[in-house]
Amino acid sequence: MFAKLLKTIKDARLLPQISDTERAALEAGTVWVDGEFFSGNPDFTSMLAEAYPKLPPEEQAFLDGPVEELWRMVDTWKIQETREVPADVWEFMRDKGFFGLIIPKEYGGFGMSTLGRAAVMMKTSGLGAVGSLVVIPNTLGAAELLMEYGTEAQKTEYLPRLASGEYVPCFGLTEPTAGSDAASIKAEGVVFKDDDGEVKIRLNFAKRYITLAPVANLVSVAAGIADPDNLLGKGEYPGISVVLVHKGTPGLELGDHHLPISAFDNGPIIGKDVVVSAENVIGGPGNVGEGWRMLMEQLSGGRAVSLPAGGIASCKLAAAAAGPYSMVRQQFNIPIGYMEGPEAKIAKIAAMAYAMESSRVYVCAGVDNGHQPPVASAILKQHTTEMGQRLVIDGLDVMAGAGVMQGPNNILGGAYIGAPVGVTVEGANILTRTLIIFGQGAVRCHPYALKTLRSLEDDDVPAFKSAVLGWMGSFAMNGLRTLVRGLTRGWSFRSPVKGPTARYYRKLGWASARFAFLTDLALFLVGAKLKQKGKLSGRFADALSWQLFAFTTLRRFEAEGRQAEDLPVVQWALEYSLKQIQDAFEGIYANFDAPVVGWLLRYPGRLLLRANTLSTGPSDKLDRPVANAIQVPGAQYDRIVDGLAMPDENQPGMGRLLKAWRLISEARPAQGKIMKAIKQGEITAREPAAALAEALEKGVVTAAEADTIRSAEAARMEAIQVDVFPKDEYYRNRQSGGDAVTMARAANA
Structure with missing residues (x-):
């Protein structure tokens, strides 16, 4: 029976077909808490047990020290205008180790945690072009790939120089015809032997949108490798590889700029008959053809x-x-x-x-x-x-x-x-929403989908039988859970905590059961067409995404000790998340294109769904206490904006705003006394300055309180002013030879 069913499914192509590049993406990384939502019965107890840590002292010290120093020395407005990072900033970043955050200490780097690197990137993201100097060397590119896949000789050669900033890297992946579909890159490398018998690769490529390319001296080029004489023993077309190319290599063209909408170094990389040793492949010649797998694995996290x-x-x-x-x-x-x-x-x-x-x-x-x-x-x-x-x-x-x-x-x-x-x-x-999140998740994170696909490909009838029986049991159970949890509005799902947030765990358990049940319906009835059904898969992605955000919000609340003043903020975020899940479900019901089941979901199903909602969104009554969280100086405001670099009060922009805010908050009690006196008729003046003078004269406020009010009002007026430019500065681009758009047109003429 199962052998016949296996053959029927394969012949009818009822399940999505997986290409080699898709397989590499699917098999990259690990299934984690995302798999819990696909199960229909998430184990929130184990999910809450996952770490929610603070930064180690050494990493916090880096944020409080060098990162703060960097903020004080960078004039972001000037860099936006000049598009150039000053030499002293480059030198400071080299001296303080900004280029080697990801690199292990044994190779001269910091060895910073993922959480720490993200914190540094968050704090420096407002520095424009300087922020990109932090991001690129410490994410996907030469250092990360060498650490994971490089030979020991490559690590010894490159990692210390990357950590010190001697090598400035960029990663050449995107091309005019290969953006999100990176597997379709046209860059090509042909393997050959030179006159001395050394195996080399001749590269030809045209990359664009490459951050740091104009200032880089070490390029990681992703290219498809052809080996017509099978010199590497991997066939005539081993596949995509990542090759290191140094600035100055004949045929490599670097230095031109694109003009991003925000100022950072970005430009094209052109390679015309660029010849490098096969040893320049990250991981050495034995790693030729492994580039796509490497990229997918590193992008997984x-x-x-x-x-x-x-x-x-x-x-x-x-x-x-x-x-x-x-x-x-x-x-x-x-x-x-x-x-x-x-x-x-x-x-x-x-x-x-x-x-x-x-x-x-x-x-x-x-x-x-x-x-x-x-x-x-x-x-x-x-x-x-x-x-x-x-x-x-x-x-x-x-x-x-x-x-x-x-x-x-x-x-x-x-x-x-x-x-x-x-x-x-x-x-x-x-494409992340319509292809990756649910497209990859439905196969990778589903408890039985990938097992079934593998058994089909391998013609493994026992494995197929086990997977199908397990899948059918899971489908039936999630159908039952959806019904019962819907009737009880989630109360049949056991919350791992007590108190005011318990009901949100129950609602997430309810949402997960419906999500898993609908996922199975989509895989059964839409099947291979899900690849083309981007609108439908996008709605599934939304339902999954907001389940994750709702849970992490709950996890933070627990990790931070259930701060009572944060509860309205948490409730607002959870009601919003549940409303996004509800909207996603309604969109799925309304657009599920399948005979009979589609009609049932569109009409009676949608009516029932709307009659028994997960949430209608945050209540208007929540807005006031939640807004208040960032309107009053204090610990709650600090928690919400923690991780940003805050300027001194004598700085423009945010600095002068925070000064005014502080002074106005300090003056509020005295202002309240004056308002009360006005209401009671004790003060007759209505114009603020006159009312203050009368309040001081009548003893409603003290001289010190009056000074506080005057300082606050002066700071308020300064904080609400905007920049004014004299004519010669406003028209500086014209006087210096033309604005950027005019110069670009002239260059392309």
Whole structure:
């Protein structure tokens, strides 16, 4: 029976076919907590047992020392204008070890944890071009690949020089015809023997969008290797490999720039008959053809590091600025933060900054503990970069004109301009959502899908029987769980904790059962077409993603000792997450394209789904206490924005805003006395200065309190001002020979 079923499934191609490159992606990394949600019955007790650590003292000292020093010496506005990192900054970063954070101490590096590297990248992400100097050497590229796959000779040769900054690396992967579909690269290397009998590789390639390429002197080139004479013993086409090429190698063209929307060094790399030794392949000649596997394995955990760090930094920056600004800026004689419109934006900023940070710590700690979770990493990459962009836009809405006018005092403008970079690179988010998260997760993290596929490919009837029976049992059980947990609104699922957050674990258990059941329906009834059904798989990805964010939010709340004042923030984030899951389910029900079952889901199913929702979103009543979390100076504000570099109060932009916020908060009790006296008719003046003078005269406030109010008002007026440029400075590009767009047109003419 099962032999016949196996043959029928193979002949009908009911399950997705897996190419070699897809297989490498699927087999890279490990199944982690993402697999719990696919099970339909997540073990939250074991998930809560996963580490949620603080940084080791040595790494915290690096953040408090060299990273803070770097912030004080960098003029981000000037770098944005000149697009050049000053020589003294380069030298400082070399001296302090910024280029070797990822490299083990035995090779001259810092040996920093994943969590620590992410923290450094988060704190330096606001430094523009300087931030990219931290990210590229310490993520996917020469150092990381050499550490994992290099020969001992290569490690000894390159790692100390990379750690010291003698070698500045870049990684050449993306091409005009190969972006998110990196496996389709056209770069080619042909193996041959030179006149001395040495085996070499002749490379031809055209790469673009390569960060640090214009300033790099060591290039890691991903290329397909052809070996027509089988000199390496791996066949005529061993496959994609990563080859090290030094600046100055004949035929290698470096130095030209693209012009990114935010200032950082990025440009093309061209190779025309570039000849290198076969020993330049990372891992040596024996590793030729292993490049795609290497890249997939490193991206499995790597996507959780640099880009999420930047996205979460944007979330925190929005919180750090919008909350205080909403109390400094007044309209209609009240802080705009007390108006319900801005309040709703500020509440979202506070809650999502808290939730996104929880995911960074949890997943990076998981990577440090040996997990390489490709699905969880992809979730972080997509959602943190997009959430950072959205929260910055929300912050700009609150700051209004102060967010529109550029200059040293604009706090959020740089993050807004640079946000599309994070959304685009390391796999554009559109494809990350529609192909990677659920496409990879449905096969890799599902308890039986990959086992079934392997048994089909191997024609292994006993393994196929075991997998199918297990799958059918799981499908039936998740159908039953979905029904029972739906009828009980999750109360039939046992929460691992007690108290006000217990109900959210129950709802997540309910959501997981429905998600797993729908996943099985999709695999059974849509099957191989799921590859093309990006809208459907994207909705599944959303449901999975927000289950992860809801859980990590709960994990943070537990790890930080269930701070009572954080509970409204946690509840807001959880209600928002559950609403995203609910919306994803409704989208799946409405667009499930399958006979009979599709109709049942679209009509009676959707009605029942809407009648028994996971959540309708955060209550309006939650907005006030959540917004208050970042509107009042104190420990709660510090927790939410922790990890950002905060300037001195004499600095422009954020510095002067925080000064005004502090002084206004200090003056609030005295201001309250005056307002009370006005209401009681004790003070008749209405104009602020006159009212203050009358209050002082009548003893409503002391002289010291009056001075505090005057200082606060002066700081308020300074903080809400925007930059003004004289005519000669405003038109400086024209006077120096033309603006960037004009110069680019002339260069391309």
